Amino acid sequence: MTKNKTDVQVREKKETVLFEQQYIELYEQYTDTICSHSATALNAGRDKAFKKFRELGFPTPQVENYKYTDLREPLSVDYGLNIKRVNFPINPYDVFKCDVPGISAYLYFVVNDAFYPTNYERNKSLPEGVIVTSLRQASEEHSELVEKHISKLADKQNDGLVAFNGAFAQDGFFIYVPKNVILDRPIQIINIMRSDVDFMANSRNLVVVEQGAKAQMLVCDHTVDDVRFFSNRVTEVFVGENAFYEHYKLESVSRETTDVSTLLIKQEQNSNVLGNLLTLHNGVSRNNVEIALDGENCETHLCGMALSDGKQVVDNFTSILHNKPNSHSNELFKYILDDEAKGGFTGRLYVEKDAQKTLAYQNNKNILLKRTAKMRTRPQLEIFADDVKCSHGATIGQLDEKAMFYMRQRGIPEKEARMLLMFAFAADVIEFIRIDALKDRIKKMVEKRLRGGHSKCDGCSFCS
Amino acid sequence: MLEIKNLHASVNGKEILKGIDLTVNKGEVHAIMGPNGSGKSTLASVITGNPAFEVTKGKITYEGQDLLEMAPEQRAGAGVFLSFQYPVEIPGVSMVNFMRAAINEQRKFRGEEPLSASDFLRLMREKKELVEMDSQLTSRSVNEGFSGGEKKRNEIFQMAMLNPKLAILDETDSGLDIDALRIVANGVNKLKTPENASIVITHYQRLLDYIVPDFVHVLYDGKIIKTGYKTLALELEEKGYDWLK
Ligand SMILES: Nc1ncnc2c1ncn2[C@@H]1O[C@H](COP(=O)(O)OP(=O)(O)OP(=O)(O)O)[C@@H](O)[C@H]1O
Numbered sequence: 247m248t249k250n251k252t253d254v255q256v257r258e259k260k261e262t263v264l265f266e267q268q269y270i271e272l273y274e275q276y277t278d279t280i281c282s283h284s285a286t287a288l289n290a291g292r293d294k295a296f297k298k299f300r301e302l303g304f305p306t307p308q309v310e311n312y313k314y315t316d317l318r319e320p321l322s323v324d325y326g327l328n329i330k331r332v333n334f335p336i337n338p339y340d341v342f343k344c345d346v347p348g349i350s351a352y353l354y355f356v357v358n359d360a361f362y363p364t365n366y367e368r369n370k371s372l373p374e375g376v377i378v379t380s381l382r383q384a385s386e387e388h389s390e391l392v393e394k395h396i397s398k399l400a401d402k403q404n405d406g407l408v409a410f411n412g413a414f415a416q417d418g419f420f421i422y423v424p425k426n427v428i429l430d431r432p433i434q435i436i437n438i439m440r441s442d443v444d445f446m447a448n449s450r451n452l453v454v455v456e457q458g459a460k461a462q463m464l465v466c467d468h469t470v471d472d473v474r475f476f477s478n479r480v481t482e483v484f485v486g487e488n489a490f491y492e493h494y495k496l497e498s499v500s501r502e503t504t505d506v507s508t509l510l511i512k513q514e515q516n517s518n519v520l521g522n523l524l525t526l527h528n529g530v531s532r533n534n535v536e537i538a539l540d541g542e543n544c545e546t547h548l549c550g551m552a553l554s555d556g557k558q559v560v561d562n563f564t565s566i567l568h569n570k571p572n573s574h575s576n577e578l579f580k581y582i583l584d585d586e587a588k589g590g591f592t593g594r595l596y597v598e599k600d601a602q603k604t605l606a607y608q609n610n611k612n613i614l615l616k617r618t619a620k621m622r623t624r625p626q627l628e629i630f631a632d633d634v635k636c637s638h639g640a641t642i643g644q645l646d647e648k649a650m651f652y653m654r655q656r657g658i659p660e661k662e663a664r665m666l667l668m669f670a671f672a673a674d675v676i677e678f679i680r681i682d683a684l685k686d687r688i689k690k691m692v693e694k695r696l697r698g699g700h701s702k703c704d705g706c707s708f709c710s
Numbered sequence: 711m712l713e714i715k716n717l718h719a720s721v722n723g724k725e726i727l728k729g730i731d732l733t734v735n736k737g738e739v740h741a742i743m744g745p746n747g748s749g750k751s752t753l754a755s756v757i758t759g760n761p762a763f764e765v766t767k768g769k770i771t772y773e774g775q776d777l778l779e780m781a782p783e784q785r786a787g788a789g790v791f792l793s794f795q796y797p798v799e800i801p802g803v804s805m806v807n808f809m810r811a812a813i814n815e816q817r818k819f820r821g822e823e824p825l826s827a828s829d830f831l832r833l834m835r836e837k838k839e840l841v842e843m844d845s846q847l848t849s850r851s852v853n854e855g856f857s858g859g860e861k862k863r864n865e866i867f868q869m870a871m872l873n874p875k876l877a878i879l880d881e882t883d884s885g886l887d888i889d890a891l892r893i894v895a896n897g898v899n900k901l902k903t904p905e906n907a908s909i910v911i912t913h914y915q916r917l918l919d920y921i922v923p924d925f926v927h928v929l930y931d932g933k934i935i936k937t938g939y940k941t942l943a944l945e946l947e948e949k950g951y952d953w954l955k
Pocket residue numbers: 721722724726744745746747748749750751752753762795
């Protein structure tokens with residue numbers, strides 16, 4: 247693939263002011279441009295979000311929720327933003343061969359922050375009524391549906407980066423699965439970051455899974471170029487009564503990438519949600535996940551894994567809100583940290599006064615392969631109901647030396663024994679992948695990663 | 711086959727083995743007895759290269775090679791096997807994957823081709839029968855949740871799979887019921903050839919009724935203080951160790 251110069255609008259560099267100031271000026275100067283290249287639904291809340299961003303600013307480690315991740319350095323980079331929506335000269339369908347054998351997903355691309363128009367054959371067989379399109383287009387064509395949901399969850403967040411996203415995001419994807427429609431195969435969204443200059447993408451996504459419907463989402467993050475990237479994505483998901491929703495996030499990006507992804511899910515009664523965040527290779531990653539169990543008898547599994555070395559940072563900040571009785575939630579996060587990698591995990595568990603008979607489990611286990619690796623973990627339980635079962639546990643340890651010797655005594659070389667133990671450690675998170683083809687693929691990628699390789703998808707010409 | 715000379719070893723700076731001399735020839739069975747804490751398991755650990763133990767003095771030669779220079783996995787590949795006194799649980803690693811890795815790594819070490827999937831499964835079946843091991847066990851994680859006896863039987867199963875030249879059985883008999891003891895001993899005897907040797911660590915003469923030793927050594931406070939024949943085991947059972955001091 248030849249790299250074409252892209253017309254990226256680069257901000258004027260102002261060394262002396264706060265990082266925020268540059269964006270504030272950019273916004274004030276270009277509000278019209280931003281809006282004219284976006285859509286009504288997103289523009290509606292833009293000024294409000296901007297105001298909030300002005301108040302909050304970017305999160306620093308002094309902000310309690312961000313005390314494990316210092317984003318000041320990545321936020322000080324002079325990124326370009328593509329607010330004029332210049333198309334990037336790339337056809338992902340031509341060059342991307344997804345390497346998940348047998349997954350046969352409905353396949354879509356988001357290049358930086360723009361949903362890429364599709365002509366992919368398989369996507370034509372989406373079940374009747376299912377919509378997968380750009381949020382911008384959906385805002386025009388399905389305005390009622392979009393407006394009913396958009397920003398309903400994001401607006402409640404008290405996070406400078408979510409507010410920033412509200413001010414600057416111009417597009418993203420929109421997925422709608424109507425009542426009682428069972429998607430026969432997963433929807434795969436591939437976020438590709440590609441640019442010749444340091445670049446920031448803000449995208450806003452909306453997923454609506456109606457009553458009794460079922461959808462599986464696989465979001466893959468890839469980077470193509472070696473410049474500095476900052477992606478700030480906010481995804482809102484509405485899961486109706488009796489609906490099933492699975493969300494897999496697979497991150498395999500360059501070390502120069504900072505990704506802040508906010509996933510906000512609202513569950514109605516009897517719904518079932520599985521979230522699994524797999525960070526296999528990255529630079530700095532921060533996942534904010536908030537799942538509100540707003541109906542009775544909900545089931546929620548939220549899992550994650552981080553395999554980090556070098557100076558990678560992975561911080562999962564999770565909130566499970568039990569707002570109604572009789573629901574069950576289960577959280578499982580595992581980290582393997584090598585070199586000077588830094589991990590952070592926050593497990594906020596909130597149980598409302600009326601949410602009796604809540605069952606909530608939380609577990610965070612970590613292996614540090616070197617003394618220089620660091621893990622910080624904190625459960626935050628706020629339980630206001632009295633008839634509940636909640637438990638949490640966190641461990642930080644090393645590989646089991648006795649098991650290592652046992653394996654070596656049987657002839658398994660040290661490196662291989664380490665790999666087997668680490669793989670075994672990560673295995674129960676992989677078990678929370680309910681798409682068999684993906685599960686097999688992840689197993690291979692994790693194994694490769696644990697052997698020291700960059701677990702990129704082999705078939706993906708972007709990363710090879 | 712194995713020659714240990716003036717072996718001293720310590721753990722966490724504390725000397726445990728204080729000058730061991732022991733020679734094991736092909737086809738021989740050596741029993742090692744001795745009170746708790748005398749250093750029997752430490753000796754087994756040092757022979758197999760457990761990095762938790764430090765050899766401070768002495769030499770071990772195995773088939774003409776300097777054993778102490780070899781990594782634990784190389785020793786295993788060269789045919790040294792330890793049936794652990796306390797087999798380790800490895801959650802998440804299935805017995806099948808573990809065994810396949812072990813066998814093929816050892817084959818690789820010896821320059822042999824890996825076993826085909828069907829040959830491997832056939833071997834598994836055959837050896838499970840030999841030690842009468844429940845089929846269920848091999849579909850679970852290594853030793854995870856196994857009963858004490860099941861763990862010991864699993865050690866012998868692994869030994870049967872790996873077909874070692876020098877097998878060290880560290881209290882494989884403790885925790886076994888009478889039937890299991892007979893089965894395990896039977897398994898060991900069936901694996902015996904004029905080409906291999908074993909070192910059997912035990913507290914009970916009972917096991918030696920099944921696995922008949924050529925020599926019995928008494929390890930006491932890090933030294934072998936007496937060596938005799940099978941009758942020595944009977945004597946020890948009767949009189950304990952005090953008379954030897
Ligand atoms: N990792 C260790 N750290 C400290 N001391 C140890 C360690 N391992 C063994 N020891 C000590 O070394 C001594 C010998 O232990 P060893 O396990 O070799 O005895 P043993 O003869 O096998 O006893 P038993 O009959 O009870 O199995 C004991 O005093 C034991 O406490």
